[in-house]
Amino acid sequence: MREPGFWQAGHGHPAARLLAPLAALYGAAGARRMDRPGAEGPCPVICLGNFTLGGAGKTPAALAVAAMMRDLGAAPVFLSRGYGGRLAGPVQVSAIHGAADVGDEPLLLARAAPAVIARDRPAGAALCRSLGATAIVMDDGLQNPSLAKTLAFAVVDAATGVSNGRVFPAGPLRVPLRRQWPHIGGVILVGEGAAGEAVASEAMARGCPVHRARLVPDAADLSSGPWLAFAGIGRPEKFFSTLREAGAVLAGTRSFPDHHPYRDAELTALADEAHRLGARIITTEKDAVRLPSHFAARVEVLKVVLRFEDADSVRRQLTAIMERATSGTYP
Structure with a gap:
């Protein structure tokens, strides 16, 4: 979905106030x-x-955490709901699957380690274990209670924080923030921004560790532009900003909803616009796995990795988890 503009307009926006009663019902149900x-x-x-x-x-945070787990001697397996895919699972993601089967994010995760998609998270966890997992790295599902979390990180975009601080549909929160804090073992703050700093301050006041991080382009040559950039992710503007910060010259940008299934007419329009602008086309890894092969061959992909400012602080939390496991806490 596209984020309504009033979510960024402040807590007292008329639309937010109008939707407050519905948000209260949604938030109470989500919190329970x-x-x-x-x-x-x-x-x-x-x-x-x-x-x-x-x-x-x-x-990117899940990929970074899994890499740390491997460095600690664990065998991580990813677990995802498979949002946008037709398969309910549990099933291991493999080369025979496409985004229409398992969603886009699991395809990216499976490049780094075994990945399982399952709408039934406990059943998915059992399959992860059968694949040799000594740790399960779950992408999303913070508000899903079906599988107990040993450690839950809340990933926060520092540029937007929690926007107007209201619950959906009056704002972007899935559950009132005060009801989510007891379930959080750490905050991963990505990028910079006053909105994110406000969340970080509240986390620290509650004794919750804050791990600062940034998304860094990985092995991309952006000097051969100009570029027509497009993205169908949660916040396309973040992708465009990353490109500009990396020195890319953008002739144009096009935004689509998160997990958007691209239609032929849209791709033709992108190709025509790129030709008119004399630009090359670039997108995200997540978008690239949703493109048909004939179009994907014409598109440059910007890969990004998440880098922690203080990786040791994250590693200490993960080490404590694995020490509990090796001491016999888990079967």
């Missing part, structure tokens, strides 16, 4: 659901989620 006890996982479960609807960098 989030508080339910979940099934224990067969090994430690590290969740990368966010407070709000939309993207914040969860998938």
Whole structure:
């Protein structure tokens, strides 16, 4: 979905006030659901989620955490709902699958480690274990109570924070923020911005660790532009800003809703516009896996990785989790 403009317009915007009663009902139901006890996982479960609807960098964060887990001697397996895919799972993501089957994010995760998609998270966790997992890295699902989390990180886009601080549909929060804090073991703050700093301040006041991070372009040659950039992610503007900060000259940008299934007419329009502008086309990894092969061959892909400012602080939290596991806490 596209984020309504009033979500960024402040807590007192008339549309937000008008939707407040519906938001109260939605938030109360979500909070009750989030508080339910979940099934224990067969090994430690590290969740990368966010407070709000939309993207914040969860998938790059999940990849970074899994890499740390491997460095610590664990065998991580990714677990995802497979949003946007037709398969309910549990199923291991493989080369035979496309975004229409399992969603776009699991395809990216599966490039780094075994990945499972499952709408039934406990069943998915069991499959992860059968694949040799000694740790499960769950992409999204913070508010889903079905599988207990050993450690849950809330990934926050520092540029937007929690926007107007209201619950959907009056704002982007999935559950009132005060009801989410007891479930959080750490905040991963991506980028810079006053909105994110406000969330970080509240986290620190509650004794919740804050891990600062940034998204860094990985091995991209952006000097051969100009570029026509397009993205169908939670916040396309973040992608465009990353390109500009990396020195790319943008002749144009096009935004689409998150997880958008691209139609032939849209791709033809992009190609025509790029030709008119004398530009090359560039998009995100997440968008690229949703493109038909004939068009994907014409598109440059910007890969990004998440880098922590203080990786040791994250590593200490993960080490404590694995030490509990090796001491016999988990079956």
